[in-house]
Amino acid sequence: MMAAQINQHRDIMADSKTITACVLIIGNEVLSGRTKDANMHWLAERLTEMGIRLREARVIPDVEDVIVGALNECRAKYTYVFTTGGIGPTHDDITASCVAKAFGVEIERRKEAVELLEGFIAKENLNEARLKMAEIPVGAELIYNPVSKAPGFRMDNVYVMAGVPSIMRAMFEGYALTLQSGDKVLSAAVACYLPEGAVAAGLGAIQDEHPNVDIGSYPFRRAGKFGCTLVSRGTSEAELEEIVGKIKAMIVDLGGEPIEQDLVTPEGEAKDDY
Secondary structure: OOOOOEEEEEOOOOOOOOOEEEEEEEOHHHHOOOOOOOHHHHHHHHHHHOOOEEEEEEEEOOOHHHHHHHHHHHHHHOOEEEEEOOOOOOOOOOHHHHHHHHHOOOEEEOHHHHHHHHOOOOHHHOOHHHHHHHEEEOOOEEEOOOOOOOOEEEEOOEEEEOOOHHHHHHHHHHHHHHOOOOOEEEEEEEEEOOOHHHHHHHHHHHHHHOOOOEEEEEEEEEOOEEEEEEEEEEOOHHHHHHHHHHHHHHHHHOOOOOEOOOOOOOOOOOOOOO
């Protein structure tokens, strides 16, 4: 292994075993800015760790036709679809009924789900609104919720979870080990204090020479100086080492100094100046 760090994580490239996913963030409150979504970022990191390639993420409103259409499109396109939001007790929590419609099944008040709610909510407080959280599409498998007990559910390759981040994460971890993972990928990073415009042409040429590797440029600012980190991701250690060598040579030719680190803009430094 060469000096530039090549870090292992699980991922999928075009020429390897590909497990893909889409995340649907459901809720008018996210689209209006009322609620700041934290679920997509967490899921993206967690899925990458597991070797599941997040190909798409959407934020969609509490509108039946939109939800049903997105579900049917994405479940046919990707290995997994993960939804967050819309399974609470209010009138605009319509995700469960939309999943039922997408799959062409009825929705039922599941006895097991009711029992879970009864074990958490006092009987006098378990009204019809709260019992709505026990309404599950026929044929769906419950996803356990260790936080507030109101379950999510899985329907084929669609995993339906709560929108509250702590509950969503607990739900996800409960079934994470059952998900199929993809092949391992390696990543290598080389930084420099050169602007992206200076490295763009050379980096593009290197990418053309290695079509099976993803090469990206990520700008940063540190101590008032601009630079970029060039990250390569692929399944072949030998090919990554070759690419790193080419990137370092390019940087030197441009009058820069290769830095064998993944540099980012520190918190506190202005990020809107570039």
